[in-house]
Amino acid sequence: MFTDHKNLVHKHFNTERVVRWRLLLEEFGPKLTHVRGVNNIVADALSRLKIAEEEFSAEAFANELANEEEEFPTGYPLSHEEIAFHQKKDRVLQNKFKTQPELYIKKPCAFSDGAYELITKNGKIYVPKSSQHKCAEWCHLTLMHPGEQRLELTMTQHCTWIGLKPTYVRVCKNCENCAVSKERDQKIGLLPPKPTLEIIPWHTPCVHLVGPYKFGDEKKPKTHIELHCVTVVDPATGFFEIVEIGQKTADVIANWLEIHWLTRYPWPTEITMDKGR
Numbered sequence: 001m002f003t004d005h006k007n008l009v010h011k012h013f014n015t016e017r018v019v020r021w022r023l024l025l026e027e028f029g030p031k032l033t034h035v036r037g038v039n040n041i042v043a044d045a046l047s048r049l050k051i052a053e054e055e056f057s058a059e060a061f062a063n064e065l066a067n068e069e070e071e072f073p074t075g076y077p078l079s080h081e082e083i084a085f086h087q088k089k090d091r092v093l094q095n096k097f098k099t100q101p102e103l104y105i106k107k108p109c110a111f112s113d114g115a116y117e118l119i120t121k122n123g124k125i126y127v128p129k130s131s132q133h134k135c136a137e138w139c140h141l142t143l144m145h146p147g148e149q150r151l152e153l154t155m156t157q158h159c160t161w162i163g164l165k166p167t168y169v170r171v172c173k174n175c176e177n178c179a180v181s182k183e184r185d186q187k188i189g190l191l192p193p194k195p196t197l198e199i200i201p202w203h204t205p206c207v208h209l210v211g212p213y214k215f216g217d218e219k220k221p222k223t224h225i226e227l228h229c230v231t232v233v234d235p236a237t238g239f240f241e242i243v244e245i246g247q248k249t250a251d252v253i254a255n256w257l258e259i260h261w262l263t264r265y266p267w268p269t270e271i272t273m274d275k276g277r
Contacts, residue, residue, distance in 0.1 A: 001030040004037040016079065077134040078159070080109050083125060084116040090128035093119060124160040132161050136168045145178050201236040207257065208233070209248055232261055 003009070007018050008025070009032045025032070037043075087093055097104040097119050104126065109118045119126050127135055139155055140146070146154070151168045161167075172178055208231045216223035228248050233240040243260065245252055 001025070002033050002035045002040060002043075004035055004040045004043060006034050008032055009034050016081075077131050077138050080116040080118060080125075081114070083127065083131065084118055086128040086130050087119050087126070090130065093126065093128055121160055124156075124158060127159050127161045129161070132163075132167055133171070135159065136171045140168070140171050140175065145175060145181075148172050199236050202234055204235060205261070206233045206235060207231070207253070209253070210242070211248070230256065232257070 005021075007015075008022055093104075097106065103121060105120050106117050107120050108115050109125065136151075136155065140151055143151065143154060148169055151172065152165065155164065155168060210229040210231060211227050213227040213229075215225040215227075218224050228245045229242055230245050230253060231240060231242045241261075243256070245256060
């Protein structure tokens with residue numbers, strides 16, 4: 001990029017306007033080369049277009065001053081020039097400045113190539129309402145999404161306003177990047193849970209007594225049948241076995257488990273007994 005604006009190729013800048021221009025140009029990554037205006041024929045031709053005299057009239061300059069707000073940098077809301085401009089438009093702040101002169105004091109604040117008189121409170125610049133959310137959001141993005149405590153510490157060093165804390169808390173909560181990267185209570189993608197005794201095969205067989213089941217008339221011994229059963233289930237594999245036993249006594253059950261279960265299958269270490277009705 002060839003330019004006759006020599007200030008753009010300097011390493012140090014003295015005015016905010018030149019800084020804004022340079023930042024806009026650097027988004028495209030150009031290589032800036034200075035060319036004298038008399039030698040830069042193409043750009044010089046564009047600058048010599050015919051301009052009507054009305055554009056230099058007092059009314060034109062008045063309209064330009066009325067649109068002064070558009071000249072502020074869009075990416076930096078804490079410029080002293082912009083804060084002073086919005087402070088004059090904030091009627092509530094101007095009313096406080098008149099009614100509470102001991103608390104709201106106007107002081108000259110130097111910034112870049114100029115100094116502006118700003119309303120301060122307790123030695124800190126009072127940000128008008130129209131710029132409060134924008135300032136909190138800018139600080140949040142510039143500091144790479146800090147937490148509420150760090151953001152509060154940074155903002156309260158130079159600025160203040162009524163409701164400062166709710167403003168930056170709301171900015172942090174509404175940030176999509178912070179919501180995505182926020183630590184969750186539910187842990188996903190970690191190691192599987194440790195195995196319990198209930199999921200180890202043949203470790204905890206469950207014994208359940210069933211019955212008695214009665215069939216027929218009790219007064220007629222030949223037709224009357226009474227059944228006692230026991231079930232053994234392995235909860236890990238789902239294997240089960242049910243057999244008929246003579247009676248529901250502890251010695252009978254222990255004998256059956258010793259002969260028919262413990263000697264036929266791997267060695268379980270725990271047995272859960274459930275006396276069913």
